[in-house]
Amino acid sequence: QVQLVESGGGLVQAGGSLRLSCTASGRTFSSYNMGWFRQAPGKEREFVAAIKWSGRTTYYSDSVKGRFTISRDNAKNTAYLQMNSLKPEETAVYYCAADSTPYRAIITVPTNFGSWGQGTQVTVSS
DSSP: OOEEEEEOOEEEETTOOEEEEEEEESSOGGGSOEEEEEEOTTSOOEEEEEEOTTSSOEEEOTTTTTTEEEEEEGGGTEEEEEEOSOOGGGOEEEEEEEESSTTOSOOOOGGGEEEEOOOEEEEEEO
């Protein structure tokens, strides 16, 4: 089983930036696609971004495309989410997730992500 620990959340003003980190342990990090999701109060969890195990392919929700960047450092067993131009409505708990199958070719199916971190709170003030 993989263990995922997110960090980097906090309070930021609208238009500001934050970088989230997700450190993995327990299995071969470099073999698995990674994703970021978020859940705002009273809303369902939604997909934000994903990155292939190789790091060569990324995928974003339309709402964050052009503002957020997902990346990974397989040598450090860590995935990142750089968030720029943040909006108040993006206040949420952000979760890191790992694919349940190694070397999966597709990263656009949110239900493929079966392992989750505990989440980190991001609050964007207006």
